[in-house]
Amino acid sequence: DTGVSQNPRHKITKRGQNVTFRCDPISEHNRLYWYRQTLGQGPEFLTYFQNEAQLEKSRLLSDRFSAERPKGSFSTLEIQRTEQGDSAMYLCASSFASTVAQAFFGQGTRLTVV
Amino acid sequence: AQSVTQPDIHITVSEGASLELRCNYSYGATPYLFWYVQSPGQGLQLLLKYFSGDTLVQGIKGFEAEFKRSQSSFNLRKPSVHWSDAAEYFCAVGAGSGGSNYKLTFGKGTLLTVNP
Numbered sequence: 001d002t003g004v005s006q007n008p009r010h011k012i013t014k015r016g017q018n019v020t021f022r023c024d025p026i027s028e029h030n031r032l033y034w035y036r037q038t039l040g041q042g043p044e045f046l047t048y049f050q051n052e053a054q055l056e057k058s059r060l061l062s063d064r065f066s067a068e069r070p071k072g073s074f075s076t077l078e079i080q081r082t083e084q085g086d087s088a089m090y091l092c093a094s095s096f097a098s099t100v101a102q103a104f105f106g107q108g109t110r111l112t113v114v
Numbered sequence: 115a116q117s118v119t120q121p122d123i124h125i126t127v128s129e130g131a132s133l134e135l136r137c138n139y140s141y142g143a144t145p146y147l148f149w150y151v152q153s154p155g156q157g158l159q160l161l162l163k164y165f166s167g168d169t170l171v172q173g174i175k176g177f178e179a180e181f182k183r184s185q186s187s188f189n190l191r192k193p194s195v196h197w198s199d200a201a202e203y204f205c206a207v208g209a210g211s212g213g214s215n216y217k218l219t220f221g222k223g224t225l226l227t228v229n230p
Binding site: 004033035040041042043044045048056091093102103104105106107108110 | 118150155156157158159160163204206217218219220221222223
């Protein structure tokens with residue numbers, strides 16, 4: 001297994017367009033997390049899944065954001081009607097569902113809204 | 115709610131010198147604590163973690179960290195820095211229902227520059 005994979009690595013979009021990112025976790029992991037990292041800040045938790053169930057969403061995840069994890073495998077994060085404030089690095093991570101599990105991060109998708 | 119403070123935004127050290135990066139956390143229960151490193155344009159790599167037990171934890175690349183409950187600190191140290199250690203370092207506390215570590219709260223990071 002090659003770790004957590006995210007696509008695309010970079011995305012430039014015009015304000016108002018919709019974008020979708022994909023995350024392929026480590027195959028044995030049943031937990032999957034999305035984080036957002038803006039310039040000069042640490043990553044901020046957005047949402048997480050256990051298998052196909054989305055168990056928690058941060059207040060940062062506005063109505064324009066939606067995440068899915070069909071069949072408990074890969075996940076997608078969609079942003080509708082993008083705004084310049086959505087420009088950030090979107091990081092995906094996965095782990096086992098264990099109290100002491102370590103989360104492994106992907107390389108992220110850098111979104112630029114122009 | 116939990117929080118993490120990394121007081122130093124940017125630190126510069128000479129290659130071969132010792133390093134200490136500071137981290138203070140706020141969390142009501144026993145914390146799960148982590149240090150991650152991020153190279154430019156890359157994701158986060160786990161250096162080490164503390165869940166319980168020995169308060170001095172060893173990690174990869176020669177790093178260690180010490181958990182001090184009385185000071186709410188989890189400082190990262192390395193006795194001799196290498197040029198390849200130049201990167202951004204993030205301290206994080208894990209929290210979630212049932213004590214799981216699924217939701218990480220990160221500090222703002224410390225950028226490490228290493229001079230030859």
